[in-house]
Amino acid sequence: MSEKIVLHEYADSGNCYKIRLTLAHLGKAYERREYDILKGETRTPEFLGTVNANGRIPVLQVGDRFLPESNAAIFYLAEGSPLIPGDRWDRADMLRWMFFEQYNHEPNVATMRFWKLFVGEENWTDTQKLLAPVKAAAGDAAMKLMDEHLEGRSFFVGDALSLADIALYAYTHVAEDGGFDLKAYPYVKAWCDAVALQPGHVQIGD
Amino acid sequence: MSEKIVLHEYADSGNCYKIRLTLAHLGKAYERREYDILKGETRTPEFLGTVNANGRIPVLQVGDRFLPESNAAIFYLAEGSPLIPGDRWDRADMLRWMFFEQYNHEPNVATMRFWKLFVGEENWTDTQKLLAPVKAAAGDAAMKLMDEHLEGRSFFVGDALSLADIALYAYTHVAEDGGFDLKAYPYVKAWCDAVALQPGHVQIGD
Missing domain, CATH: 3.40.30.10 (Glutaredoxin)
Incomplete structure (x- = not known):
């Protein structure tokens, strides 16, 4: 390449x-x-x-x-790096979390962040006002599922950082911008800290 | 396996x-x-x-x-079959259409089908009444994008059936259940016909 x-x-x-x-x-x-x-x-x-x-x-x-x-x-x-598991099941399981991220997580957690941080609550349309509590609840459900999965685990798939962690970390670690309370998800919080301590990590603002 | x-x-x-x-x-x-x-x-x-x-x-x-x-x-x-392209770029491009399907297509085209066919318009909540035109427009935008991509192509990636076609075919070929007009998308329509003619094809009702 x-x-x-x-x-x-x-x-x-x-x-x-x-x-x-x-x-x-x-x-x-x-x-x-x-x-x-x-x-x-x-x-x-x-x-x-x-x-x-x-x-x-x-x-x-x-x-x-x-x-x-x-x-x-x-x-x-x-592809070809340790960020994609070599095991076939783990590789599919990584993709499972990446599709979960785009379907259950991003449309709720990221959208709430965008609406709160970039649009501003005072500018919300009637549709946004109606949908905000729906998206807040769906985002919480996604993070609760992540929290339960992470209990007793260091990373989403196997025992090493993969693209599943990178995909889910991106909007989870800034979820408080969207009004979510990360303290409610202690295993998610610990996993966020662990991802940020990985060698090679960069921050969203970098 | x-x-x-x-x-x-x-x-x-x-x-x-x-x-x-x-x-x-x-x-x-x-x-x-x-x-x-x-x-x-x-x-x-x-x-x-x-x-x-x-x-x-x-x-x-x-x-x-x-x-x-x-x-x-x-x-x-x-994995290991011709349904996943052997070329690295094409493999990622296949995933690109599969993520598009879950983000731009399924939440609109599939949801409208579910609401119309299984819930029934007479039972829609106020939120569903408000969102239906939004989802109809977003579903049409997704199918317009597909139609433009398919002009001059037989399949979504390369020149053979891949998982991108299977993922997008599933809800596209029954989009009329959700109130979408497939006649507006002639290349999508032709592609649907071609997918159904592939050896090994089965129908949704099988």
């Missing part, structure tokens, strides 16, 4: 952070290209035509090819 | 159908165990304690181990 890597991103997004954290663990060099999603910079004709027709970041560019979807991007980058 | 395979499922669910379709293409024998999700049979203490703490089907059981998340289950089953 000697082709140049470019990350098309919005630095505060946890989905973009997953890719930076993976690249940091892999020790890979890359360029960053920042888009202001609040100004619609990922909905321009140029972005839609070249980078991602879905109008979303992050997108991983390798040479002249573009790969949307954060969890697909980190899978591409990490 | 000589361990016994059991699919914990609800036959009408597209997520469960993905696994049956993958198993059919692989020619693998398995048992089916049916749960009535409308009667809460996946929320019993026994189901939550043994099969899936997330209270959802499908769950793939291999021997005495359980794997939730349909797209993780089909990845496990298909």
Whole structure:
């Protein structure tokens, strides 16, 4: 993989952070290209035509090819590294947690963070007002499930850091931005601390 | 993989159908165990304690181990088969469409089908009434993106059937149950027909 890597991103997004954290663990060099999603910079004709027709970041560019979807991007980058388990069952179990993250966790935990931190409660539409308690409850249910799974475990799959941890860490460790109380999830809290202590770790703001 | 395979499922669910379709293409024998999700049979203490703490089907059981998340289950089953591309980029691109399916497609296209076909519009809550047009528009946006991608292509990734096609076919080919008009997406329609003509294909009702 000697082709140049470019990350098309919005630095505060946890989905973009997953890719930076993976690249940091892999020790890979890359360029960053920042888009202001609040100004619609990922909905321009140029972005839609070249980078991602879905109008979303992050997108991983390798040479002249573009790969949307954060969890697909980190899978591409990490193939052949210890971040993907060598065992077939564990590898599928890692993907299980990554699909859980995109289905049960991100639409609730990340959306609440976006609505509270970037939109601002005073600007919420009626739909957002109606959905906020639904998303808060669903986010809590996701973190409760994580907490129960992590009791007696150091990492989500096997006994080493994998992409499942990176994918779930991205928005979990900043869940308090979205109004969630991490103290209610002691095993999640301990796991967050352990992930942050891994060699090669970088922070979301880095 | 000589361990016994059991699919914990609800036959009408597209997520469960993905696994049956993958198993059919692989020619693998398995048992089916049916749960009535409308009667809460996946929320019993026994189901939550043994099969899936997330209270959802499908769950793939291999021997005495359980794997939730349909797209993780089909990845496990298909490893080493032509349903997962051998090329690293194509493999990640396949996962890209599978994550798109769970994030942009299923929560809209599948949810509208569930609300229309199983809940019934006359029983919708105020929240469902408010969200239905939002989900209809988001489902249409997902299928428009698919249609544009499929112009000039036979399958989602490379030139052969992969798990990306199986994952997206499951709810797309029955999208009209959810009020979507497949005639608006001619390349999607042609791709649906092509997927159904593949050797080894089974139907959702089988």
